[in-house]
Structure formats: C-alpha cells, structure tokens
Amino acid sequence: MKTIKVSVVTPDGPVYEADVEMVSTKAESGELGILAGHVPMVAPLQIGAVRLKNGDQTDFVAVNGGFLEVRPDQVTILAQSAEQANEIDLERAKLARERAEQRLNDQKRDNVDIRRAELALQRAVNRVNVSERNV
Structure with a gap:
C-alpha cells in the first residue's frame, strides 16, 4: 500500500513526522480517512485523536483543535497543542x-x-x- 507523509506541528515545533498508509481524524464536518493521493483540502479539526496507521502499527496523537491540510503526497496538521500517546x-x-x-x-x-x-x-x-x- 502507498504511504503519505504526515507532519503534526504545534507553535512549539513538530510533534510527529512519519510516512503512514492512512490518517484518521475528526474534522468539524465529521470523521475523515485520508490515503495517499487524496484530493487536496483544508479542514478545521475538533479536539480529538489522530490515528496514524502503517501496516499493523497504529500511532495516536491527541490534538487540541487546529487545521488539517491535505495534499496528494502530504498531510499537515497544525494544532494549538498535540501530544503523542506515549508522551502523555x-x-x-x-x-x-x-x-x-x-x-x-x-x-x-x-x-x-x-x-x-x-x-x-x-x-x-x-x-x-x-x-x-x-x-
């Protein structure tokens, strides 16, 4: 399966960067699932979890709002604050x-x-x- 580059960034700097197969998160408009080649878009995010799936591994990042920018080869999440699950x-x-x-x-x-x-x-x-x- 193709991968997509993901960056989760806060005003304090990057929180997560990796190539993953799928990104799942909650936008203000509802649940989003993003794969490589997704149509470009920008969406405001709710307070919630970002699930980052790669093979049989899934990483979780807690985000406190912000914006999601999707390009065919990259997803950028600009959050007011964010933490990887293992750092909470x-x-x-x-x-x-x-x-x-x-x-x-x-x-x-x-x-x-x-x-x-x-x-x-x-x-x-x-x-x-x-x-x-x-x-």
Missing part, C-alpha cells in the same frame, strides 16, 4: 479532567466560564483516552 502524563491528564469536572459542577456558586471549562474537560478527556489506547 496520564495522571496529570486525569487530574486535569477532575478539575474541569469540578469547575462545571461548581458553576452555580462561582462565576465559571462554562465554555472554557467544557473545552478544558474535552481536552483532558481526549488526552486520557489517547493515552489509554496506547497501553
């Missing part, structure tokens, strides 16, 4: 999830920015999910 501090991610859940539960008493707390929860849950898939 699972305990820290679980604590972040608990803090975000607590903020949402305390919203009646405090002056909580609900949207910000929901996004923090989505990011934390995504990091936990991606990390646990890699175990």
Whole structure:
C-alpha cells in the first residue's frame, strides 16, 4: 500500500513526522480517512485523536483543535497543542479532567466560564483516552 507523509506541528515545533498508509481524524464536518493521493483540502479539526496507521502499527496523537491540510503526497496538521500517546502524563491528564469536572459542577456558586471549562474537560478527556489506547 502507498504511504503519505504526515507532519503534526504545534507553535512549539513538530510533534510527529512519519510516512503512514492512512490518517484518521475528526474534522468539524465529521470523521475523515485520508490515503495517499487524496484530493487536496483544508479542514478545521475538533479536539480529538489522530490515528496514524502503517501496516499493523497504529500511532495516536491527541490534538487540541487546529487545521488539517491535505495534499496528494502530504498531510499537515497544525494544532494549538498535540501530544503523542506515549508522551502523555496520564495522571496529570486525569487530574486535569477532575478539575474541569469540578469547575462545571461548581458553576452555580462561582462565576465559571462554562465554555472554557467544557473545552478544558474535552481536552483532558481526549488526552486520557489517547493515552489509554496506547497501553
């Protein structure tokens, strides 16, 4: 099977670079599966996992939004932040999830920015999910 070059980049630098057979991720418009030779496109990404399949190996990268650019020979993901599954501090991610859940539960008493707390929860849950898939 043909491969496609994939780069996941954040403002802090590259997070993942490899040649893979297939890229799967969630864009704002829905789930995308990309193979070599895919029609060029640009799409905004949701907070979620990027699955990178090559043979019988699948790598996972947690991305916190951003954009996906597809060219026939290359996929570039520009994310605000991203982490490979094996680099996620699972305990820290679980604590972040608990803090975000607590903020949402305390919203009646405090002056909580609900949207910000929901996004923090989505990011934390995504990091936990991606990390646990890699175990």
